[in-house]
Amino acid sequence: MLLGFAxxxxxxxxxxxxxxxxxxxxxHKEEAEAWKGTHHFKTFRELPRDTKANEIADKMGVxxxxxxxxxxxxxxxxxxxxxxxxxxxxxxxxxxxxxGQDWIKVHSGFSGKTVLFESKAEEKERWxxxxxxxxxxxRSFYLLAKNCYGCHVVxxxxxxxKGGHKSGSDFELVSWSQGEVRHNTWYSKGRExxxxxxxxxxxxxxxxxxxxxxxxxxxxxxxxVRWLYAFEMAKRADRARKQLAAAAQAAPGVPEIAEIxxxxxxxxxxxxxxxxxxxxxxxxxxxxxxxTEKYDGSTMTGLDSLIPxxxxxxxxxxxxxx
Numbered sequence: 001m002l003l004g005f006a007x008x009x010x011x012x013x014x015x016x017x018x019x020x021x022x023x024x025x026x027x028h029k030e031e032a033e034a035w036k037g038t039h040h041f042k043t044f045r046e047l048p049r050d051t052k053a054n055e056i057a058d059k060m061g062v063x064x065x066x067x068x069x070x071x072x073x074x075x076x077x078x079x080x081x082x083x084x085x086x087x088x089x090x091x092x093x094x095x096x097x098x099x100g101q102d103w104i105k106v107h108s109g110f111s112g113k114t115v116l117f118e119s120k121a122e123e124k125e126r127w128x129x130x131x132x133x134x135x136x137x138x139r140s141f142y143l144l145a146k147n148c149y150g151c152h153v154v155x156x157x158x159x160x161x162k163g164g165h166k167s168g169s170d171f172e173l174v175s176w177s178q179g180e181v182r183h184n185t186w187y188s189k190g191r192e193x194x195x196x197x198x199x200x201x202x203x204x205x206x207x208x209x210x211x212x213x214x215x216x217x218x219x220x221x222x223x224x225v226r227w228l229y230a231f232e233m234a235k236r237a238d239r240a241r242k243q244l245a246a247a248a249q250a251a252p253g254v255p256e257i258a259e260i261x262x263x264x265x266x267x268x269x270x271x272x273x274x275x276x277x278x279x280x281x282x283x284x285x286x287x288x289x290x291x292t293e294k295y296d297g298s299t300m301t302g303l304d305s306l307i308p309x310x311x312x313x314x315x316x317x318x319x320x321x322x
Contacts, residue, residue: 013077013078013094013095013098013099014098014099015078015079015080015085015099016080016099016101017099017100017101017102018077018078018079018080018088018094018099018100018101019079019094019099019100019101019104020077020079020088020089020092020094021035021077021088021089021092021093021094023100023104024092024093024094024100024104027108028093028183028186029190030183030185030186030190030193030320031093031183031185031186033318033320034181034182034183034185034193034317034318035092035093035181035183037180037318038180038181038315039180039315040090040091040092040095040181041089041090041091041092042090043075043076043090043091044076044087044089044090047065047071047075047090048064048065048066053065053071055164056159056163056164056165057071057163059162059163059164060158060159060162060163066087070156070159072085072087073151074091074150074151075090075091076088076089076090076091077089077090077091077092077094077095091151095147096136096144096147096148097135097136097137098134098135098136099134100135102133102134103129103130103133103134103135106126106129106130106133106135107126107130107135109126110122110123110126138184140292141203141204141207141292142207142211142285142288142289142292145173145204145207145208145210145211146211146215148171148173148176148177148208148211149171149208149211149212149215150215152168152169152171152176153167153168153169153171153212153215153216153219153233153236154166154167154168154229155215155219157219157222157223157224157225157229157230160228160229160232161225161227161228161229167228167229167232167233167236168232168236171212172205172208172308172312173204173205173207173208173211174196174201174204174205174208174307174308175308175312175313175314176313176314177196177204178195178196178201178310178313178317179313179314179315179316179317180314180315180316180317180318181315182195182196182317182318183318184196185320190320191320192319192320193317193318193319193320195317197297198297198301198304199296199297199298199300200297201297201307202297202300202301202303202304202307203291203292203295203296203297203300205247205303205306205307206247206251206254206257206291206297206300206303207288207291207292209240209243209244209247210240210244210260210284210287210288210291211288212236212240213236213237213240213241213244213260213264213284214281214284214285214288215236215281216233216234216236216237216240217233217237217264217267217269217277217278217280217281217284218277218278218281219233219236220233220234220237220269220270220271220273220277221273221274221275221277221278221281222274223271224271225271226271230271234269237264237269238269240264241261241264241265243306244257244260244261244264245261246306247303247306248261249302250300250302250303250305250306251299251300251302251303252302253299253300254291254295254299254300256287256288256290256291256294257287257291259283259287260283260284260287260288263280263283263284263287264280264284265280266279266280266283267279267280
C-alpha cells in the first residue's frame with residue numbers, strides 16, 4: 001500500500017480538505033509558537049512585498065503572487081473558500097503533514113478517551129487509521145522528504161529559465177529540519193524542543209539524499225530546453241549520487257543504497273530521456289520505501305561522520321518558555 005502511494009509522490013495539501021493552522025494549534029500550542037518564528041510562517045506577509053519575488057512574477061506574467069497557482073503551491077497554505085481557493089497562511093502544518101480534513105479528528109480523538117486512559121493497542125489502531133486517511137506523521141521519512149524537496153527543488157522549468165527563480169535551495173534534510181523549523185515539544189508536554197535522536201538523523205540524512213536524487217532525475221526528465229534548469233538538475237543528481245556512494249561505503253549493511261545508485265545510473269542525465277529517467281526515479285523511490293520499512297537508523301552508525309552537525313543547522317530551534 002505504502003509503496004504505491006510513495007512511488008506516485010506525496011500530495012502535500014488539498015485546498016478542499018485544508019483545515020488551517022489554527023485547527024492544529026488548538027492542541028499543538030507550542031508547535032504553533034515555534035512555527036510563528038520561522039520563514040515558513042513569515043512568507044505569507046513578506047513574499048508579496050519582496051522585490052526579487054515580484055521581479056520573477058513580472059517575468060512569468062503573474063499579476064498577484066497570492067493569486068497565482070505558480071506561487072501558491074509552494075509558498076502558501078491554500079484553502080477552498082466557496083468558489084475560490086484562498087491563501088490563508090504561509091507554509092504551515094498541512095504543507096508537510098497533508099490536508100487534515102479526513103484525519104484530524106481521528107488523530108486527536110484518543111479513541112474516545114483521554115490521552116491518559118487510551119491503551120497502547122487503541123493508540124496503535126488510531127495512528128493506523130490516521131495514516132490510512134492521509135496523515136503524514138514524523139516517522140514517515142519518505143513522504144515528509146517528498147514534500148520538502150517537492151518545493152525546495154523547483155518543480156517548474158520556466159520559473160528558472162524564464163523567471164530567474166533559483167533552481168532550489170541548498171537543502172539538506174537534517175540541517176534544515178533541526179534548525180528553526182524544529183517543533184518537537186509534544187512528548188515533553190511543551191517543556192523542551194527535543195532534537196532528533198542519532199538514529200532519526202541517520203534516516204533523515206539517507207532518505208533526504210535519496211529523495212533529492214529522485215527529484216532531480218524527474219526534473220531532468222521533464223526539462224525541455226538545454227539551459228539552466230536542466231544543468232542545475234543534472235548537478236543535483238550527480239552530487240546526490242556521489243554523496244550516496246559515500247553513504248553506501250559508510251553503511252554497508254544497507255544494500256538498498258547501492259541499488260539506489262544503480263537505478264540512478266540506468267539512465268543518462270540528458271534531455272529527451274524522460275521515459276528512462278522516470279523509470280530510474282521510480283526505482284530509487286521503491287528502494288527508499290524499502291529502507292523506511294526495514295530500518296530505523298540504529299544500525300547505521302557509519303553515517304554519523306557524514307551528517308551535518310549543529311553548527312550547520314539552518315536557524316535556531318525555539319526554546320519553550322520555562
